[in-house]
Amino acid sequence: MRLHRLDITAFGPFGGAQHVDFDALGAAGLFLLHGPTGAGKTSVLDAVCYALYGTVPGARQSGQGMNLRSDHAGPGTRTEVRLELTVAGRRLEITRQPPWERPKLRGTGTTVDKAQTWLREYDTTARAWKDRSRSHQEIGEEVTQLLGMSREQFCQVVLLPQGDFARFLRADAEARGRLLGRLFDTRRFADAEKRLAERRRTTEARVREGDTALLADAHRMQQAAGAVMELPELAPGDPGLAEAVLGAAAIARSTVRERLTHAHLRLGAAESAHAEAQRALADVRELARLQGRFAAAQERAERLRERAGAHREALDRMERARKAEAVTPALDLREEAEREHRRAAWAKARALDPLPAADTEAGASALAAAARRTAEELGGLDAARRAERRLAELVEERTGLDRQERADEDVLREADAWLADWDTTRAALQARVDAAQDAATRAEQLAVRREPMERRLTAARTRDALTADLADAQDRARAAGQRALDARAHWLDLKEQRLTGIAAELAAHLTAGEPCAVCGATEHPAPARKVAGHVDREAEDRALAAHQRADEQRAEDERRLGVLRETLAAATAEAGDIPTGQLAAETDELARQYVRARDDASALHAAHEELRHAEREREQRLADRQQAAVRVASRLTRRDGLEREQASLQAELTQARGAAESVAARAAHLERRAALLTRAADAVRAAEEAAQRLKDADARLADAAYRAGFDTPEAATAALLDTAAHRELQHRLDAWQHEEAAVRAVLAEPDTAEAARRPAADPAAAERTAATAEQRLRTAASARDAAARCRTELDGLSARATRAVRDLAPLRDEYDRVARLAALTAGTAADNERKMRLESYVLAARLEQVAAAATARLQRMSSGRYTLVHSDDRSGRGRSGLGLHVVDAWTGRERDTATLSGGETFFASLALALGLADVVTDEAGGVRLDTLFIDEGFGSLDDQTLDEVLDVLDSLRERDRSVGIVSHVADLRRRVHAQLEVVKGRSGSVLRQRA
Known part of the structure; x- marks a missing residue:
């Protein structure tokens, strides 16, 4: 990462616009940022941090909150920070404006503009800046991803606040652990410790749950076996619980099996006695059944002799009904012909009723001829009917035009009223x-x-x-x-x-x-x-x-x-x-x-939506108003054409409809007359045909009755049986026949006749004997079933307990393994000699890297005297692995870093800061840091040590870095030529640059 340009407006102590050209300052590799106390040297670094992350470093932020606006700025000047830099091969420009309370444009009072952020990138191909984003969140994620560091890491790695590292040198292990944890983000190792502890508790709970379930099964086995089984006096989790439960279960199973054997023997004896009683009872019941069967058959034979006369009459009635069935087709045909004749006569009367008297006396052919003449007259009115329909369409169209005209007038009136407001x-x-x-x-x-x-x-x-x-x-x-x-x-x-x-x-x-x-x-x-x-x-x-x-x-x-x-x-x-x-x-x-x-x-979204809805409604009403005006103009021409066509059609229809109200009425009258004449002709013809069929049916019926042996058709009709009567009579005949055959069969059975000659049976005594035997059998079966259920339940519970013990064994192994690993990572295991937690172990490795990187620069600054070393020793009750000592080559002894003098503490903390910057940079993904700042601390160095420190800083240029020193030490102005001076005044501070 290399900084190119920084523009500050109304930020911190700077009331106006200030500009910093880091390219010019960094050309020499080392530049000085100086000025009197309180002028705003650190505010320049705050502006860099604010441009990148949207916040200033933590200590200054907690002191001033987010009130970044300069008290010296005018009311119309907005606070703004713009930073141009190159990171990961991309040249970016970040502009940030914090929230701004400004005077209202109209009226009195103030309003607050929300924070604004812009991100632009320079396109080398197009040689122009292109906008990338205006989202705070997107820009923050983009910067963090490109730099590979959080704000806290950036402030430690790029801004190098010396006071923090001086405290880091003197801090105890806990304080060092907190700082290193923030910089290297070792939360995942702490999460691993917590995960292992949680898993240990979970597996321990599962083991206890398994033992509890095993004891519950043991109690169920004890309840099933009664006093046979004794439970071990052990609690869930106690060693030997599984073996004790399985042993007690084996003893109980053996005892219950012996009980089951005895129950089987008693049940066998009871079953033999019960079978013998059941056989005796069956024999007595069979004898009683046969004796009763013979007596019942004799009673049924007597009843059949009493009903013999009624049976002969039923046979004669069935014979006459069979003869009458031969006349049934002729009867059905005559009844159907009579029904058709009545229907035809009724249809004829109904069809002739609407016709005039002159037409009712005409025959079928005369009516058909009149219907043809009416249809021919109706065909001549087709053109007139089309004209009448067209006239109705014209009237409807004119009505529609009037309706549209009124609707357009309403649209224009409503639009004018709405647009007025x-x-x-x-x-x-x-x-x-x-x-x-x-x-x-x-x-x-x-x-x-x-x-x-x-x-x-x-x-x-x-x-x-x-x-x-x-x-x-x-x-x-x-x-x-x-x-x-x-x-x-x-x-x-x-x-x-x-x-x-x-x-x-x-x-x-x-x-x-x-x-x-x-x-x-x-x-x-x-x-x-x-x-x-x-x-x-x-x-x-x-x-x-x-x-x-x-x-x-x-x-x-x-x-x-x-x-x-x-x-x-x-x-x-x-x-x-x-x-x-x-x-x-x-x-x-x-x-x-x-x-x-x-x-x-x-309510912002709803207000925006309502405003956009109102604007769309205004545009729609303007469009509706314009369209309505166009429709009004086009309707005038259409109305004239409709009036001319309507006059022509009315003249044509006056001639066509004659005395009727309309052509349609005249056509309807002709259609009705033609239909009535046609229907009447068909009805007369059908009535004549039905009368002839009825006459033929009467002749066929008389002939059929004579051939069947009846004097008249009425006699044949009287002999007929309907379906229900025929079925009932046939049922009676069949029942008589079946009953007679059954009685003869029973009386002819040899067993039944033999049983009737023996003494009367006594089923009650045999049933009492069988009941007593059955009670003994049920008692023995219940005892056998109870023993079997006990054995089955014990076998099932024992098998389940065995499976539970077998399934719980891997869980016990897992618990032992997880418990050992959790204790090891938590620092409580005996194998962890230094009682060091996993997170502390990782931080110790990082601190060892930092100490090694810092020693390379500390030896040059101290002329080879001091070396920083990392220590794993415990300090009191604190954590181990985060010790930091300094080795003095002059004495050959190792001592605590808190014993360093003020100047020694400065260059030791500077070396530590530079080493930590290198390690954190590698941890963040190897992002190249071409611009660094060092804040204060040079006033505690003598001339020789200051020269050595500046040589170390100057050596950073070997990797094309530029280092900015923030200090008010006067001697540095003579030693460092590239300078950025902060000058304070009553109207705010200003920047002066000298490259």
């Missing part, structure tokens, strides 16, 4: 659109202000909570310091006492004849003796250990106090001195204003 309607709708647009802009501004306000409120609450904890931490630190001093004094006292009584310890090791370790004498006439209260080495060591523990506790309490003070200072810097209650009230009020503005802005 158009200006008033449009003004009202436009006012609604403007009001909703203002509300939308206000909602965007309030939305931008809400997040900083909520952060300040959170910081204020943190500030209040930490203020209350600070006094306790200070008391604990003072108490720990006093305890450490007391322990040290106690240790020194004991040490002094031991040195005083050291002679007694040496004398305790003297041996006669052996030389003394102090004087060498072999005689020891008066060795020293231990006195009361003597201090030995063990007591001194215990005092020393107590002193070391107290000193470690003091250091830990002081470290916690420092962390608390640093956190409290950050929260106070974020929240300021405003009370939390006031900030909460302001935040709530800002939220309420945002909700009201958003609700008002929701």
